[in-house]
Amino acid sequence: MSQVVYKAIHPIGESNPLDMPVRNIDTAGVWYEMRLEFRSIDRDQNRRTLRMMRDDVVLELAENGRDPEQESCYIEVSDVEAARIELDQHETNPTEIRDEKYGDANYRVFFIRDPDGLCYCIGQKQP
Secondary structure, eight states, X not given: OOOOXXXXXXXXXXXXXXXXXXXXHHHHHHHHHHHHOXXXXXXXXXXXEEEEEETTEEEEEEOOSOOGGGOEEEEEESOHHHHHHHHHHTTOOOOOOEEEEETTEEEEEEEEEOTTOOEEEEEEEOO
16 A cells, blocks of 8 residues: 555646546546556446546546647645655656746656556645
């Protein structure tokens, strides 16, 4: 069981964490469970959506026809270094951690992409 807590999710640009495009919710759902340790909390077969959760983060995958490579979200974690190690062990091919400034705050972040091309910035605000 992971020691990393997923604390919050925020859209980047026009993305909506509750409407993230994937080609197939069944295939994507398995990847999110196995690689990111999310769990399924609701599935709507008619709308072809799958709501998933890990700690305080809820996202919804949807077969909505949009281009996954144009969507992105920021996930705040309790420990960015441990999160990167965990995701590397789960074969998500994370980038190296780097320092970023957003507004007046400093963050340590890295990036991963799911098999459909959705991009996630995983990070932790620095004191």
